[in-house]
Every structure is written in C-alpha cells, then in structure tokens.
Amino acid sequence: MAGADDFDLAVRLEIYRHFAATGARPAVEQIAARAGAGPAAVRESYRRLQGRRMLVLEADGASIRMAPPFSGVPTMHVVESARVSYFANCAWDAFGIAAALQRPSTVRSRCARSAEPLVLELGGSAPAESSWRFHCVVPAAHWWDDIVFT
Amino acid sequence: MLFFRSEDLIAAWCRERDVPLRPLVRLDQLWGLAVAWYATRLEPAGRRPQPDEMRGIFAAIGLDDPFWDPVANSF
Numbered sequence: 001m002a003g004a005d006d007f008d009l010a011v012r013l014e015i016y017r018h019f020a021a022t023g024a025r026p027a028v029e030q031i032a033a034r035a036g037a038g039p040a041a042v043r044e045s046y047r048r049l050q051g052r053r054m055l056v057l058e059a060d061g062a063s064i065r066m067a068p069p070f071s072g073v074p075t076m077h078v079v080e081s082a083r084v085s086y087f088a089n090c091a092w093d094a095f096g097i098a099a100a101l102q103r104p105s106t107v108r109s110r111c112a113r114s115a116e117p118l119v120l121e122l123g124g125s126a127p128a129e130s131s132w133r134f135h136c137v138v139p140a141a142h143w144w145d146d147i148v149f150t
Numbered sequence: 151m152l153f154f155r156s157e158d159l160i161a162a163w164c165r166e167r168d169v170p171l172r173p174l175v176r177l178d179q180l181w182g183l184a185v186a187w188y189a190t191r192l193e194p195a196g197r198r199p200q201p202d203e204m205r206g207i208f209a210a211i212g213l214d215d216p217f218w219d220p221v222a223n224s225f
Contacts, residue, residue, distance in 0.1 A: 135160045
C-alpha cells in the first residue's frame with residue numbers, strides 16, 4: 001500500500017496547494033495533471049482520503065465539498081489573505097485557514113443570531129478579548145456523523 | 151460551529167431552536183484550537199489529530215468538559 005499512500009499524499013498536497021493559491025476547489029482533471037495520473041486514479045484517491053476524513057466529497061465523488069479548513073462551496077465564513085478570498089466550512093475553520101496559511105488574514109463572518117458582522121484581523125497571535133464567542137451544538141464524538149451539519 | 155456576538159445571543163439562539171447550550175469558547179481559545187488543528191495542514195506531515203491528541207489539545211486551552219471528548223457517549 002506504500003504506493004497508494006504516496007499517491008494519496010501527492011494528491012492531498014496538490015489539493016491543498018490549489019486551495020491555498022486560488023481559494024477555490026480544484027477539478028479532478030487539474031489534480032490528475034499535476035499528480036501525473038488519470039482522473040480515475042485521482043477519484044479513487046479522493047475516496048481513500050475521504051475515508052481518512054481528510055476530504056468530504058459531493059455526491060458525484062469528484063467534487064470536493066471540504067478539504068478542511070477550506071470549503072469547496074460558498075459559506076458565510078470568508079477569509080481574505082494576500083489578495084485571495086477563501087470560504088471556510090465553519091467558524092473554527094475560518095480561524096483554521098489563517099492558521100494553515102501562516103500569514104496575516106482577515107476573517108469576515110457574522111453573528112448567527114443577530115447577523116452583526118464580524119471582521120477580525122488575524123496575524124500570528126490570538127485575537128484580543130471581546131464578547132464574541134464560538135458555539136458548537138454537536139458533541140465532539142459526533143462531529144463526523146454529519147460533518148456538513150456540524 | 152458558529153460565531154455569536156455575545157453569550158446572551160447564544161442562549162437565545164439555543165432556546166429558539168430547542169437545542170442545548172454547549173460550552174462557550176472565547177476567540178483566543180478558538181485561535182488555539184485552529185493553530186493546533188491546522189497549522190501544519192498544508193505540509194506533507196499534516197493530518198487530523200487523533201483522539202488522544204484531541205483530548206490534549208482541548209485540555210491545554212481549558213476545554214475539559216465531556217462535550218469535547220472525541221469518544222464520550224455522555225455529555
């Protein structure tokens with residue numbers, strides 16, 4: 001399985017490079033070209049990565065819904081960094097994109113109850129104390145029962 | 151996993167949806183979680199934390215409620 005593991009690593013890194021560079025999800029064909037493989041092999045790799053909770057795929061098995069912390073579809077959580085805009089899967093992942101990119105980023109989201117905008121500059125340190133809070137309804141043991149809902 | 155302007159607004163949101171109020175997380179704690187979870191995600195060695203690592207991450211930033219236990223069946 002070393003061959004498959006090496007290939008899956010190459011695929012995963014290309015997916016993340018694409019998200020980091022563009023803010024958008026890559027097409028299977030783009031990853032196939034960069035990994036030097038065919039689209040069918042990449043889709044198989046996607047399935048293995050989903051099994052290891054590294055990806056969440058759409059029903060077509062080829063479109064990336066989540067490569068945490070990046071979202072492949074628009075959400076209410078946007079991160080801007082180095083003139084690239086990213087969608088995050090959730091509030092946690094909005095901070096996660098800034099952490100993963102390791103460069104100054106602006107998080108734009110809103111209060112889920114009042115819709116008041118949240119605009120937060122994140123550098124290399126924790127944000128200042130404020131009344132804003134993060135809340136998650138689903139216990140950690142059940143996050144992956146339905147990760148899109150979580 | 152959402153942002154709220156205040157703890158009162160979280161309580162109201164939970165009441166309106168008849169969902170339980172869960173442990174509240176400050177944004178500095180959330181930043182700690184984000185760094186622990188994702189700082190190496192773009193690197194070859196990047197991966198999801200395993201359950202034991204998750205417990206350590208949560209405990210290190212003061213989140214020790216059973217809600218955060220990755221294998222708990224009561225919370």
